[in-house]
Amino acid sequence: MLERVILLLCVLPVLAAQNCRPNAPEGHKVRLSIKTALGDEAYDWNENELFLFQSTMAYAMRRLKGQQFTVSNIVVCNETPRVSFWFVVTSPQDPSQLVPKGEVEEAVRKSRNRINQAFMLSDSTLEFIGILPTLAAPVEPPTPTWLIVFGVVMGLVVAGIFILLMLSSVQKKRKKNKIADEEEEDEDEGTRVQTPENGSTRVDYYNNSFADDERFTHM
Amino acid sequence: MRLVLPNPDLDLRIPSYTDLEKMDKEAKDRPQWDNKAQYILTCVGFCIGLGNVWRFPYLCQSHGGGAFLIPYLILLVLEGMPLLLLEFAIGQRLRKGSVGVWRVISPYLTGVGIASMLVSFLVGLYYNTLIGWILWYLFNSFQEPLPWTQCPLNDSKTEFVSECQRSSTVDYYFYRVSLNSTFSIADSGGLHPPIVICLLAAWTVVAICCIRGISTSGKAVYVTAILPYIVLAIFLIRGLTLPGAVNGIKFLFIPDVKELIKPSTWLDAGAQVFYAFGLAWGGLISFSSYNPVHNNCVQDAVILSVVTGLTSVYAATVTYSIIGFRATEKFDTCISDNIMTLTNAFDLPEMNITSSSYDAALSSLNVSYPDVLPGLDIQTCDLQILLSEGVEGTGLAFIVFTEAITKMPGSPVWSVLFFVMLLCLGLSTLFGNIEGVVVPLKDLKLVPKNFPPEALTGLTCVVSFIISLLFAQRSGIHWVALFDNFAGSIPLLTIGLFEMIAVVYIYGIDRFNEDIAFMVGHKPNIFWQVTWRVISPLTVLVILVFYLVTQAQETLTYLVWDGSSEVFPALTSVTYPSWIYAVIFLLAGVPSLSVPVYALCRLIYVCCRK
Numbered sequence: 027m028l029e030r031v032i033l034l035l036c037v038l039p040v041l042a043a044q045n046c047r048p049n050a051p052e053g054h055k056v057r058l059s060i061k062t063a064l065g066d067e068a069y070d071w072n073e074n075e076l077f078l079f080q081s082t083m084a085y086a087m088r089r090l091k092g093q094q095f096t097v098s099n100i101v102v103c104n105e106t107p108r109v110s111f112w113f114v115v116t117s118p119q120d121p122s123q124l125v126p127k128g129e130v131e132e133a134v135r136k137s138r139n140r141i142n143q144a145f146m147l148s149d150s151t152l153e154f155i156g157i158l159p160t161l162a163a164p165v166e167p168p169t170p171t172w173l174i175v176f177g178v179v180m181g182l183v184v185a186g187i188f189i190l191l192m193l194s195s196v197q198k199k200r201k202k203n204k205i206a207d208e209e210e211e212d213e214d215e216g217t218r219v220q221t222p223e224n225g226s227t228r229v230d231y232y233n234n235s236f237a238d239d240e241r242f243t244h245m
Numbered sequence: 246m247r248l249v250l251p252n253p254d255l256d257l258r259i260p261s262y263t264d265l266e267k268m269d270k271e272a273k274d275r276p277q278w279d280n281k282a283q284y285i286l287t288c289v290g291f292c293i294g295l296g297n298v299w300r301f302p303y304l305c306q307s308h309g310g311g312a313f314l315i316p317y318l319i320l321l322v323l324e325g326m327p328l329l330l331l332e333f334a335i336g337q338r339l340r341k342g343s344v345g346v347w348r349v350i351s352p353y354l355t356g357v358g359i360a361s362m363l364v365s366f367l368v369g370l371y372y373n374t375l376i377g378w379i380l381w382y383l384f385n386s387f388q389e390p391l392p393w394t395q396c397p398l399n400d401s402k403t404e405f406v407s408e409c410q411r412s413s414t415v416d417y418y419f420y421r422v423s424l425n426s427t428f429s430i431a432d433s434g435g436l437h438p439p440i441v442i443c444l445l446a447a448w449t450v451v452a453i454c455c456i457r458g459i460s461t462s463g464k465a466v467y468v469t470a471i472l473p474y475i476v477l478a479i480f481l482i483r484g485l486t487l488p489g490a491v492n493g494i495k496f497l498f499i500p501d502v503k504e505l506i507k508p509s510t511w512l513d514a515g516a517q518v519f520y521a522f523g524l525a526w527g528g529l530i531s532f533s534s535y536n537p538v539h540n541n542c543v544q545d546a547v548i549l550s551v552v553t554g555l556t557s558v559y560a561a562t563v564t565y566s567i568i569g570f571r572a573t574e575k576f577d578t579c580i581s582d583n584i585m586t587l588t589n590a591f592d593l594p595e596m597n598i599t600s601s602s603y604d605a606a607l608s609s610l611n612v613s614y615p616d617v618l619p620g621l622d623i624q625t626c627d628l629q630i631l632l633s634e635g636v637e638g639t640g641l642a643f644i645v646f647t648e649a650i651t652k653m654p655g656s657p658v659w660s661v662l663f664f665v666m667l668l669c670l671g672l673s674t675l676f677g678n679i680e681g682v683v684v685p686l687k688d689l690k691l692v693p694k695n696f697p698p699e700a701l702t703g704l705t706c707v708v709s710f711i712i713s714l715l716f717a718q719r720s721g722i723h724w725v726a727l728f729d730n731f732a733g734s735i736p737l738l739t740i741g742l743f744e745m746i747a748v749v750y751i752y753g754i755d756r757f758n759e760d761i762a763f764m765v766g767h768k769p770n771i772f773w774q775v776t777w778r779v780i781s782p783l784t785v786l787v788i789l790v791f792y793l794v795t796q797a798q799e800t801l802t803y804l805v806w807d808g809s810s811e812v813f814p815a816l817t818s819v820t821y822p823s824w825i826y827a828v829i830f831l832l833a834g835v836p837s838l839s840v841p842v843y844a845l846c847r848l849i850y851v852c853c854r855k
Binding site for chain 2: 059060106108163174180194
């Protein structure tokens with residue numbers, strides 16, 4: 027019995043070590059970019075930080091599956107100066123059994139925010155290779171802003187056109203009355219430039235169009 | 246001694262000097278400028294348009310930088326200024342719009358005015374579509390974050406939409422969200438509602454500004470002609486404080502004297518001067534005809550040429566400072582991405598490779614792990630390539646500049662400023678356009694006499710809006726490019742050539758000199774004589790011939806943003822379908838041919854009557 031226990035105790039870490047290696051079938055690679063995220067306030071990566079990672083992962087697995095995962099269930103290996111490493115998750119009931127990749131992914135997705143916050147990092151600086159974060163939807167205001175601005179501009183412009191047309195028709199009426207009064211006073215006006223035979227009276231562009239036409243139609 | 250074609254009854258058609266003096270003193274039956282400043286601002290606004298921001302800087306940079314200024318300035322003086330004075334003087338002397346002026350010189354020449362009207366109309370159609378796009382971007386600039394900074398998510402919410410992922414957010418926003426462009430000009434795709442609405446807004450704004458002719462547009466130019474200069478100054482100050490701006494300015498101005506030997510440089514310079522001055526559109530003739538008779542048009546022509554030349558250089562500096570900033574930003578991002586790729590692949594500590602040690606690190610890694618590196622996605626980061634990409638036309642404004650703006654702090658403010666500036670530049674050019682369409686319509690007596698002028702302008706805008714719905718389709722961008730290439734280029738050169746021949750050889754250069762002496766007080770000096778008679782017509786003829794020859798030789802292609810193509814995200818070059826040649830003939834051929842065709846028809850009509 028004692029030998030068995032000793033054998034098991036010796037074999038387990040080896041098994042676990044065998045299970046955790048780069049490109050392990052149930053393993054995930056984690057990569058942290060602490061200096062990029064925090065600049066001067068970056069902390070050093072050491073054993074304590076690794077312990078925090080293991081406990082956070084255990085928390086995530088507990089949250090998903092409800093089983094009593096502990097730090098020893100999160101096996102880490104192949105640490106690099108980059109700050110990247112591989113990990114596998116062993117089942118609490120049977121340490122030789124690995125938790126399938128899909129379940130680990132689900133756990134990570136569910137608690138991603140909490141994991142990020144534990145390290146003061148974000149989805150892009152604490153990367154789980156192979157687990158894509160769900161992206162934030164683009165910000166969209168409830169009413170499209172452009173319609174509001176369009177409405178304002180069009181309102182102003184249409185109002186402006188209306189006002190201009192009203193003003194011009196009011197001006198024309200005033201001029202008509204004024205010219206009608208003046209015509210009663212003097213009979214002939216020979217001050218217009220006599221244009222040659224094919225220089226017809228052009229339609230005057232703006233200023234006295236109707237008034238001048240009246241002068242000619244009287245004849 | 247002078248070569249003048251026989252032109253009977255010319256004296257009967259044009260007002261004499263005494264008539265002109267009378268007209269000036271008495272009944273003001275033509276609209277007039279409130280003051281000289283309004284006239285100069287209107288002309289400056291007409292000449293300074295979108296092309297100064299997005300065509301000239303590109304030409305300058307691609308034809309040898311600072312060296313391009315040499316052919317540009319030479320041709321500005323030899324080709325642009327004489328034609329400018331010609332149009333100013335003839336309009337001021339004969340007191341009519343473009344059709345009226347040519348008909349008075351000789352009834353056979355009415356075709357020149359008709360051609361001007363057609364060109365102004367066709368160009369106005371697509372130009373206002375550009376204004377519609379600018380309005381769309383302007384309306385969308387009033388939010389933070391700007392909508393072209395974000396990609397929409399795909400259905401599974403794990404990735405961005407493929408087209409956006411592979412190109413960039415600004416590309417996607419322009420080609421897919423704003424225009425929803427199709428992959429071929431033949432594929433219409435139906436109307437795109439946001440663009441229809443923006444086109445409506447554009448034509449309404451133009452209508453209100455032009456509705457009472459120069460009494461409204463003359464007031465509007467105080468804003469539309471001056472505001473761009475202010476905004477350019479603001480952008481210049483902001484641009485120069487951004488990192489990398491100096492790279493852009495150096496790229497723009499570093500001269501490459503070898504480019505001066507190439508004929509294409511001189512041709513492009515000549516063409517740019519011609520279009521930049523708004524010559525042959527008829528608008529300038531019309532504007533000048535509202536001047537008092539003794540206005541010094543010689544001085545005006547020189548002032549306008551100087552202002553246009555200086556503004557082009559000024560706008561180019563601002564544009565390239567912003568382009569330099571964007572290119573430097575992209576270059577730095579490219580290097581950072583490569584560093585991250587290397588760091589991740591080789592599991593090196595962070596910050597081990599910096600941007601200064603990047604090249605050394607890359608080569609040492611290449612030596613130690615020669616088979617690993619090609620497998621990684623290391624992009625080549627080249628600042629020169631980044632500086633020269635997409636920097637012409639709509640690509641400059643809607644892609645490069647919008648991207649640069651997103652990287653500036655306070656982007657919505659800069660975006661609003663930028664698009665307001667473009668809006669003003671475009672509007673002030675359109676005022677001249679509308680003038681060049683509406684006044685000939687009146688002169689040709691196509692409308693009943695009592696038709697109120699407001700209604701004519703309004704009707705022109707409504708009809709133009711309906712026709713320009715062609716550009717509001719999903720294939721609209723391809724039609725805009727087509728019109729841009731063909732509606733404005735050949736007809737304008739042809740009309741310009743005919744104008745010079747008409748004034749110098751049919752109206753008579755002697756008579757013209759006397760007119761200017763009467764109006765201004767002294768005859769134009771030897772410089773004007775030589776340029777009017779020989780140099781300018783020759784320059785325009787050479788440009789026209791070379792242009793026709795080069796166009797006839799190439800198969801015509803256009804650029805398409807197609808997600809399924811291999812070169813994506815770069816634009817794919819597609820050949821036009823064969824029926825496009827008929828459209829091109831309509832666009833370019835009909836206005837150009839209307840000059841000889843009208844003369845011929847009138848000849849036949851006169852002969853038949855006898």
